[in-house]
Amino acid sequence: MKASALRKAAWSSAKKIRFIPASPSLDGTILAARTAPGIIQKDDIRSGWSASPTYNPHTRLTRRVRGLQNNEVVRALETIVALMEIKDESYYRVLAYQRAAESVGALGRPVREVEDLTTLPHVGGTTAEVIRDLAEDRTPEILAELSGEIPTGLVEVTRLPGVGPRTAGRLWRELDVTSVEEIASLEPGRLSSLKGFGKKSEERILSAAKKYDSHERRMLLDEATALGNRILDFVRSHPATEKAELAGSLRRMKETIGDLDIVAASTDPDSLADAFADAPFADEVLAHGPKKVYIVTNGIEVDLRIVEPEAYGSLLHHFTGGQAHNIVLRERAVKMGINISEYGLAAAGTGEYEPVATEEDLYSRLGLPYIPPELREDAGEIEAGEKGGLPDLIETGDIRGDLHVHTNYSDGKGTIESMAEAAIALGYEYLIFCDHSQSLRVANGLSPDRLKKKMRAVREADEKYGEIHLLCGSEVDILKDGTLDYEDDLLAELDFVVASVHTSFGVGEEAMTRRIVRAMNNPHVRVIGHPTGRILERRDPYAVDVSRLITEAAATDTVLELNSYPDRLDLSVPYVRQAIEAGVKISIDTDAHDEGALSLIKYGVSQARRAWVEKDRVINCMPWNEFEKYLKAGKGPQ
């Protein structure tokens, strides 16, 4: 089996992680991977698992006792994958490790808490043992062996565009190169002296090595959506385009986006492909054929694929992915005697593809109901589809009100009135103003007196607007010891209380967990706001035991927020899914600080969809009369 095939399977995540160059000891290898700044974020994004804070001796001690967290286990497994690829191990053996990594990444609880790891999809006896070793902070034998044989810096070399495991292996063996830095400093002519390497290859590799940035930023959903739509407009405006859509991870609404994928149906693909390659925004053309064109714009890769209109459904499905979903679906089809490609369906082995025009048709011919893009992650959606057990996913239109918005009383830009009018424009039935509490000075938090004044102002505004119910709440700070930033009798006067952590992030996992749990036990606290405090691409989540928060949320009838701000999306998807399974309710809020931000709700909803959430699990999907009763009833048994 060709090793090249492995790249295809491993591509989805392997290219997206960052690896720390070689380390003298094995423990050093793992340690480097778990503590390097800027690294944890990227893998959090991929795995959705909360990360540890920046390295310090205390956390290291704590974590040595507790073992590696999920994202770290994923990273170690992907390191094994990359090293095995360079070693040219058997394709299916490597694929097994890649799949095991994906299974751990999709897990919504610490892997160390899973009693029987072989219950995870694609995890068998061997990989389970490796995962167990990692989770308990032991170096698995396979990693010890591999990193003893192959310089780990080569893993990063395979991240260079156009350089795969074969090339990385050759550079090491034939030029004694072991890192990206060493490639960048190669004398001109060294690379092109290798058999099969010409001037172009040398130029491409050297230039990539010199420009290499191990902290490459991924786009947030709103940026990716805006850029994607502008480029999509260009594609759609071409006369040869019959239809076109955004595909890839943006269509699946992953929480951050690396590159953009667009599919188009055209009866004149050459002309569309040429126009795209010549587009004014195309800074660089990476590939240009009649069926696909890859360009770079502002540092972002944009891939366009073109097919005949009859095969549009097949192409859209193929290019939407995710890759793991496609592989499992295709394996399943082979068992039914069907081959799937982006051109359609074929009787196995014939190579004669019959085009499929829509995704609904594609799934239907495979005996499955339509699976929404957000679910296509090989996270049980195909099995659920077979059994008729797919969720009836929440939609943005199901949201009846926003429970967490700010005004200019604290750090918002809008007024009570302007925010109310924006909410009315969205068709909301209710809106709750939750400004910051007194101790959060930087956000102009409200003293008790100012809060009371605001309560009166909200009541007056509520009288004024017949179309919407306006309520006064607070986003009250959870102080370091878990007490709240207002006295209970003041909280009792509010219509709604969201409690959040905004300070003292570094107290450690135990203390942070106790702190939030204490807040949950306050009868006035309905919601925990942005429960892990992460800022995507900028700040790791604080250390907290989210599984315990979920258990306590269920016990105290406390709601967990799914914050819709594109740089938060907090809770993250695996946890939301776990919370739902534990019977915990979710609120999807925008945390809007201005009128326009109210429309960010769609990003929160998109993450809820990825977490299989139905609308009856989301408190702000309740119509007003129900929601009013819910508020009056107070929290359930403590």
Added chain:
DNA sequence: GCCGTTTTCGGCCCGACTGTTTTCAGTCG
């Protein structure tokens, strides 16, 4: 290395483009 609507052994998804070479390996999605 994993897995079972054919199976506990023998399978395991599919195609476009590039560079360098004359037939394809490697990379990528």
